[in-house]
Amino acid sequence: MPPVYQPWLHRFAVLTALATLALIGIGGLVTSHGAGMAVPDWPNSYGYNMFTFPLSMWVGGILYEHSHRLAGSVVGFLTLVLALWLNGRPAAKWLRGGSLAVLALGLLASTSSKVKLDNVLFLVGTGAVGFGISFFWPQHEPVSRRLGRFGLLALVLVIVQGVLGGLRVTALADWLGIFHGTLAQCFLALMCAIAMVTSGWWQGLKAESQPMTVPAPVGNFLLITTLLILGQLALGASMRHQHAGLAVPDFPLAHGKVWPATDAASLVTYNRERHDHREFKAITAGQIHLHMAHRIGALVVFGHVLGCLLKLRRTVGGAHPLARVAAGWFALICVQFGLGIWTVLSNKAADIATLHVLVGAASLVTGALLTLLARTVFRAQPLAGAGL
Numbered sequence: 001m002p003p004v005y006q007p008w009l010h011r012f013a014v015l016t017a018l019a020t021l022a023l024i025g026i027g028g029l030v031t032s033h034g035a036g037m038a039v040p041d042w043p044n045s046y047g048y049n050m051f052t053f054p055l056s057m058w059v060g061g062i063l064y065e066h067s068h069r070l071a072g073s074v075v076g077f078l079t080l081v082l083a084l085w086l087n088g089r090p091a092a093k094w095l096r097g098g099s100l101a102v103l104a105l106g107l108l109a110s111t112s113s114k115v116k117l118d119n120v121l122f123l124v125g126t127g128a129v130g131f132g133i134s135f136f137w138p139q140h141e142p143v144s145r146r147l148g149r150f151g152l153l154a155l156v157l158v159i160v161q162g163v164l165g166g167l168r169v170t171a172l173a174d175w176l177g178i179f180h181g182t183l184a185q186c187f188l189a190l191m192c193a194i195a196m197v198t199s200g201w202w203q204g205l206k207a208e209s210q211p212m213t214v215p216a217p218v219g220n221f222l223l224i225t226t227l228l229i230l231g232q233l234a235l236g237a238s239m240r241h242q243h244a245g246l247a248v249p250d251f252p253l254a255h256g257k258v259w260p261a262t263d264a265a266s267l268v269t270y271n272r273e274r275h276d277h278r279e280f281k282a283i284t285a286g287q288i289h290l291h292m293a294h295r296i297g298a299l300v301v302f303g304h305v306l307g308c309l310l311k312l313r314r315t316v317g318g319a320h321p322l323a324r325v326a327a328g329w330f331a332l333i334c335v336q337f338g339l340g341i342w343t344v345l346s347n348k349a350a351d352i353a354t355l356h357v358l359v360g361a362a363s364l365v366t367g368a369l370l371t372l373l374a375r376t377v378f379r380a381q382p383l384a385g386a387g388l
Contacts, residue, residue, distance in 0.1 A: 005200045009085055009143065013195040016078040020188045023071045024361050027184065028354035030068050031240050035061030036177065042166040045069065049118040072162055079158045082194070086151035088142035096134035103127025143198070150194055157187045174241045181237035185230065185361055189368040196369055205377045212316045212378070219374035221311060225304040226367035232297040233360050239294055244287035245348045249275065251341050254292060262288050275347065298337055305333045305363075308370075322373060329366045335359055 030036055038061030039045050045053040045066055050073065053066060084091040106123030109115040142148050161183050168176040196202055239245050247270075254260040255270060262285035270283050309330045312323040339356040346352050 005203045010198040013082060013198050016082050017191040017195045019075050019078055020191050023075050024184050024188060025354060025358050026068045026071050028357035030064045032350035032353045033061060033064050035064040038062045038065040042169045049122055052118050076158050076162060079154050083151035083155040084138050086143050087148040088138050088140045091138055092134050095130055099127045099130030099134060154190050161187060177241035178237045182234045185233050185364050188361055189365050192365045192369060193372055212320050214374040214378045215315055218311050218315055222308055222371040222374050225308050226371050228301050228304055229364050229367050232301050233364060235294045235297055239290055242287060243281050244290045247283050247287035247291045251344045260288055298340060302333055302337060305330050322370060322378060325370055332359060332363045332366060336363055
């Protein structure tokens with residue numbers, strides 16, 4: 001039986017997805033401003049509980065990093081509520097058990113002189129409130145088994161994401177930031193998929209017989225293209241966290257050539273003549289190769305998204321809803337291509353680089369939703385007896 005449309009559940013899912021997009025934007029500003037280590041401890045902030053950190057200390061890079069942590073907490077809370085909402089009555093027991101565990105942790109922490117009182121009160125208070133709520137909510141039936149599982153997956157991902165962000169600080173490991181940034185994009189795509197599947201529009205599509213289905217090969221090509229975008233975003237995250245964004249500072253050439261030299265003498269010249277002294281590490285051959293791979297990846301993604309648009313127009317027509325969305329998708333990729341160039345020519349200006357991250361996230365989400373639609377609602381059914 002298909003899930004019943006619940007307007008407020010859908011609105012809450014949309015809110016969570018928008019909050020996640022905002023979180024990615026704030027995270028982009030943190031990296032663009034080099035503020036990832038502005039707050040050197042975690043989960044506290046300079047010894048304070050995150051939620052009691054004095055406003056007077058929100059200055060410079062601390063403002064970006066602490067805002068990112070608070071936004072992450074908001075997204076985590078919204079995801080928890082969404083997961084409980086999707087799973088209905090059975091989730092009340094999970095909430096009760098989890099709240100008791102938090103309450104017990106708070107009581108245990110109270111016996112240690114190393115744990116501050118505000119942290120103890122936060123844990124005890126959170127556990128007690130959650131325990132009380134579990135007797136009243138949720139009391140409804142699960143929305144659907146599959147959506148419930150997606151909600152739990154989102155909850156697991158947001159917890160992992162928070163831990164990765166914390167370990168990136170405490171372990172002083174830039175490479176963890178690569179996984180942190182890439183997982184954020186995957187989490188956003190999942191949240192947007194949940195928002196779409198809980199919509200009345202989706203329920204209407206599922207209830208109707210679709211006369212203009214998408215052939216399976218086109219759906220597969222959409223999936224491949226979306227995965228290529230994810231790979232390109234992972235390359236971008238690698239560049240940002242390995243300080244390779246300006247390893248090649250010119251465009252369309254690269255250090256004045258079609259393919260830059262990476263011999264020892266050339267690297268010495270590049271580092272001597274570099275204009276951006278925010279990048280505290282010397283340019284290496286590996287950084288240049290990473291940067292060039294990102295440029296090549298951009299061309300590959302551009303060609304594949306254009307291919308998706310042309311395939312959809314040829315198979316289902318330009319008036320088909322997916323073909324129209326694909327046209328917008330291609331426009332996003334064009335904007336993203338231009339922002340990538342602008343990021344280099346602007347000497348990696350923080351606002352331009354962050355906008356580049358956000359449009360990249362929007363491009364991934366668009367591809368993921370198109371793929372989901374093409375492989376479910378608009379999927380062409382095989383002919384009876386095919387393959388026998």
